[in-house]
Amino acid sequence: MKLQFVTSGLRTTTQDLGRPGHTHMGVPSGGALDRSAMRYANHLVGNALGAPVLEVTLSGPHLRCLEGGRVALIGSGFDLLLNGEPQRALLPISVNPGDELVIKSSENGCRAYLSVSGEWRAERWLGSASALRIGSHELVPGAIWIRGDILETRDRSVEPWPSTLLPPQPPSDIIRVSPGPEYEWLDEHGRAQLLSKRIRVIDPSNRVGLRTNTQVQLREDKRRVEMVSSGVQPGTVQLTHGGQAIILMRDGQTIGGYPRVLQCASQSLDQLAHLKVGDELILSLIDS
Amino acid sequence: MTLSLAFKMAIRPFGDSALLVDIDAGNTDASSDIVMALNAQLSQQCIRGITQTTPSYNSLLVSFEPERTQHPVLQTEIHAIADTINVQDIPKGNQWSIPACFDAPYALDCAALETELSQDWQSIVDCFCAAEYRVHAVGFLPGFTYLGNLPDALYCNRLRDPRATVPASSIAIAGTQAGIYPFDSPGGWRIIGRLPFTVFQTQADPPALFQANDRIRFEAVNPEVFEALEQRPIASVIKQATRR
Structure with missing residues (x-):
């Protein structure tokens, strides 16, 4: 299949399962923020579930088909238009040369995933095709899509196989968390300020981390403690000195010096992909 | 002579797919030795389910796939390995001697540090270059x-307002630590000089030049030499040896 970018959208990148195993060099594992959406999109077009997909952020690209194949879009708040006609959700779409594809965001969309049938000819770094931006520096330049680029895959005529894979759940704003290593640094008051209440995502928030409008105080005796830097992961909720909770995302730092008060459940990480500035969420402690 | 090591270890769950191992061996260097030895043994023994490990100072984050192992199983395995590690398991690391320029325009905080530390710039640079540094993470x-191992005489505060851009390869100090910035990035540490090469290159193998447990000495060069070194391949600029 061959698709040309007529427009790129706000930020459209290649993402796959990321590059675990390099955090000792400071390289985050990264990869598609919503793994279940990525897998299901790949499943629909007959690709390996961890094959690269396009990750769309806030506004989607306009693509022109040069060689036919199948695509599938998974992403709440986005519509896939084929020659101007909205397509049914959760189905693969056959596309022919000359067709125009537009990924259109409705009011709520933050991220969507487009799978493209066939084997990707993607630049890989440390075993992954995923884009990674550090500051203004793109570490995998071939994973960034701009106007005029051509995405080409080598056809393999694999039909989607019958599978027990279920479509991803619609995103929820309830994020399940467990206590982090410094959870005890919060007293009852601090826990009440952070847990089981609506908090808002504020700017800047991106694939590195989600900032929130929280002002949470640590226990009195912990407020001036300088921590020795220690490992963090995607989904770690750090509290800055100013009391702001930052939820680390998949391109986040690998070690940090702020108290790690909570850790999001793995299954909640996918939901974080769909939270944009202004959205609200609830951190909910898992009963143990 | 005993080869076993004395230390305290605490392992606790950190979410549903990681464990945090905290080590206390009395001081940072000794704890760091244990962390590195444990990390080396964990990767050598290919424990089922571990996806990656992140060593830092006195802790080791162990990430795993919950489908392939579980907290209690992994805790038992880590305890068993910790019981057997000895001084020979501490990775040797590399010994580096690297040129750096501490003159303007690379020493962005020169004037402020002279005031803060009540020393002239030459003695600050001499003090910095006299020490050998350990890569802690x-x-x-x-x-x-x-x-780590920044001389006490160079203890300084972070900037109240971090710089929007610290140039790549800058050498920085803050508190009891020193650091090297790999990319142009925001930063609040005090900038005292720059290396004539980049410390992280995506196309190099491995991409990160320095690894935890390496030792580094800096050798001050003047701006003319620095500019000449910038043009040369990195291998001809730095001296590297395996420790001991």
């Missing part, structure tokens, strides 16, 4: 190098 950003 590589992380935060890809290739960001955390250095």
Whole structure:
């Protein structure tokens, strides 16, 4: 299949399962923020579930088909238009040369995933095709899509196989968390300020981390403690000195010096992909 | 002579797919030795389910696939390995001697530090270059190098307002630590000089030049030499040896 970018959208990148195993060099594992959406999109077009997909952020690209194949879009708040006609959700779409594809965001969309049938000819770094931006520096330049680029895959005529894979759940704003290593640094008051209440995502928030409008105080005796830097992961909720909770995302730092008060459940990480500035969420402690 | 090591270890769950191992061996260097020895043994023994490990100072984050192993199983395995590690398991690391320029325009905080530390710039640079630094961790950003053993005389505060851009390859100090910035990035540490090469290159193998447990000495060069070194391949600029 061959698709040309007529427009790129706000930020459209290649993402796959990321590059675990390099955090000792400071390289985050990264990869598609919503793994279940990525897998299901790949499943629909007959690709390996961890094959690269396009990750769309806030506004989607306009693509022109040069060689036919199948695509599938998974992403709440986005519509896939084929020659101007909205397509049914959760189905693969056959596309022919000359067709125009537009990924259109409705009011709520933050991220969507487009799978493209066939084997990707993607630049890989440390075993992954995923884009990674550090500051203004793109570490995998071939994973960034701009106007005029051509995405080409080598056809393999694999039909989607019958599978027990279920479509991803619609995103929820309830994020399940467990206590982090410094959870005890919060007293009852601090826990009440952070847990089981609506908090808002504020700017800047991106694939590195989600900032929130929280002002949470640590226990009195912990407020001036300088921590020795220690490992963090995607989904770690750090509290800055100013009391702001930052939820680390998949391109986040690998070690940090702020108290790690909570850790999001793995299954909640996918939901974080769909939270944009202004959205609200609830951190909910898992009963143990 | 005993080869076993004395230390306290605490392992606790950190979410549903990681364990945090905290080590206390009395001081940072000794704890760091244990962390590195444990990390080396964990990777050598290919424990089922472990996806990656992140060593930093006195802790080791062990990430795993919950489908392939579980907290209690992994805790038992880590305890068993910790019981057997000895001084020979501490990775030797590399010994580096690297040129750096501490003159303007690379020493962005020169004037402020002269005032803050009540020393002239030459003695600050001499003091910095007299010490040997230990790489305690590589992380935060890809290739960001955390250095320990900064002389007490160079203790200084972070900037109240971090710079929007610290140039790549800058050498920085803050509190009891020194560090090397791999990329142009925001930063609040005090900038005292620059290396004539980059410490993280995606196309190099491995991409990060320095690894935890390496030792680094800096050798001050003047701006003319620095500019000449910038043009040369990195291998001809730095001296590297395996420790001991």
